[in-house]
Amino acid sequence: MRIVIIGGGPGGYEAALVAAEHGADVTLISREGLGGNSVLWDCVPSKALIVSAEAMGWMQSAKRLGVRLEGGHDLATRTEIDMNAVMDRVQGLAFNQSADISKKVGRTGVEIIEAEARLLDPQTVEVEHRGGRSYRVSADIVLIATGSNPRTLPGCEPDGDRVFTSRELYDLRELPERLIVIGSGATGAEYAHAFARFGSEVHLISSRDQILPSEDPDAAAVIEDSFERWGMVIHRRKRAADIERGADGVRVETTEGEWVEGTHALFCIGQIPASGGLGLAAAGVHVTDRDAIPVDGVSRTNVPTVYAAGDVTGSMMLASTAAMQGRNAMWHALGQAVTPFRDDAVAKCIFTEPEVATVGMTAEDIAQSQVPVRTVSLPIARNPRAKMRELSEGFIKLHAMAGSGLVLGGAVVSAQASDLIAPVSVAVHNRLSVQQLAYAFTVYPSISGSLQEAARQLMDRA
Structure with a gap:
């Protein structure tokens, strides 16, 4: 099967990997290095920037932990940021990650083309290189994974200076x-x-x-x-x-x-789906008035040969969402068994300090739900591992269905919440009960122990 993917972000390159693994002839066309917004401009660089910010936070707590400079000087008062060094590191990480992805995808036999692309019809893609050279590529399946662009206000356009x-x-x-x-x-x-x-x-x-x-x-x-x-x-x-x-x-x-x-x-x-200039009208692909390409649970558009994944669909604009939509598209197109995409099972995180990670049912969902829900919330400050690390902000919250004890969702507000949410995500995705979560072993001392404790308390309440 001949597959053409337009866009090299997580939706595009993960789809390419899956398609290549199943023996498809894959061409991936991207106007920039692989990784897209997520790797080059958004997720990877922003989180790398935040790590440097966290290091500044560590300096603030060093004195309380008994760590100081020779002569008793407080690290916090002797620390400053070198923005030039921070940005060099951030950009280096982004471009290195992009290069690593390109090598990984290339090793599978995927043809990678750096160019512009647009649909001429549901199964024909025009490729246009920067020098003006253009040609057509036929495809059995086309996947659109072009991401999104930052939204701006009229008259407030960025200048890169102020x-x-x-x-x-x-x-x-x-x-x-x-x-x-x-x-x-x-x-x-x-x-x-x-x-x-x-x-x-x-x-x-x-x-x-x-x-x-x-x-x-x-x-x-x-x-x-x-x-x-x-x-x-x-x-x-x-x-x-x-x-x-x-x-x-x-x-x-x-x-x-x-x-x-x-x-x-x-x-x-916010971000605006990057659906312009792709020839979608010529191919008969429906686009909303917000520039998004609607898809179903297996990433199909209204045109049977055209799929879409990631930010361009206007759904949750997360790298993990894009990657799963891209994989689902290829599994479905290649005749593999696939579980339709579930919005309620998407784990997400905000990388502030403390981090905020959530999955499944939210407080707003619970307020509107017709299903009886029980909730337990435990403050991080009571956790023994958190005390050792002087973590006083945050909590762990679990939601479960009354009666069955089915885990419906949760929130973790803590350092490393992006990792701590994983057990809750597994429970929501696999429809596990709080009893199953409570019976799983956790390390002592660890912050994850509070997840187990919350599940144990919900066993009685739910």
Whole structure:
């Protein structure tokens, strides 16, 4: 079978690996290095940046842990950030990861082409190289995995000097003295957290009463408290309307007429599916008025030979989601057994400090549910391992169905929450009970022990 994949992000390259493993003839066309937004501009670089920010946080706690410089000097007072070195490391990691993915995919026999591509019909792709050379490729199946682009406001476009989105941010070589972050969702919160730890004066503009509006309200409250204790100013119930740039800084005007002044501004107001210029209309592929390509549980579009995966579908814009959609598309196209994609089983994490990881049913879902649900929430501060590490913020929360004890979801707000959510994710995906989760062994002392304890308590309540 001949498969052509347009887009080299997680949805594209994971699909290519699966298709090649099943003997398909695969061509992957990407306008940039493999990895897409996730590896080159978003997930990998942003999380690498946050690791440097966490190191600054470690310096703050070193004295309490008995670690200090020779002569008794406090590490926190002698530490500063080298933004140039941080960005060099971040960009190096991103490009190295992209190169590693290219080698891995290439070893499977996939043909990788760096070019633009568009559909001429449901089974014909036109490839256009930068030099102007173009040709056509026939395909039995086409997968669209072109990702998304940062959303901007008219008149507030990034210039790479004072105004940024995540695309331009990594060219920044000096620490912003006063950074305005517009948008308080996951991306805005992560960058605000990082630069506050680096030492910037951060102003976070949030359109809601509480930051992280899509997350567990208790988790959002923990992060808000952490932000404000680090000196961040949160401008609640405000939206950016305009921006003025000067030689020494910027001013952001909100819809309420307030002006927020800073040296730099970073827009984190969402992503727009990158579906333009792909010839989708010529192929008869339906696109929503928000530029998304709707798909079913196995990543099919309305055209039988065209599949789509990742951000371009407008669903959860996560690397893990894109990868699973891409794999599902290939398994289904190649006649393999496949489990339809389940939104309720997607684990996600916000890499603030503490991290916020969730899976399954949310507090909002529970409030609207007709099913009786029991919840247990345990503070991280009571966990013995957390005490050793001086972790005082956060909690572990589990939701289970009353009667059966079926695990419906959970939230972990803690250091390494991105790893700690895994057992809950397995339980939700496999429809395990709290009894099964409670009977599993955990290491003592470990923060995961609190997951087991929460499950044990739910055995009685559920």
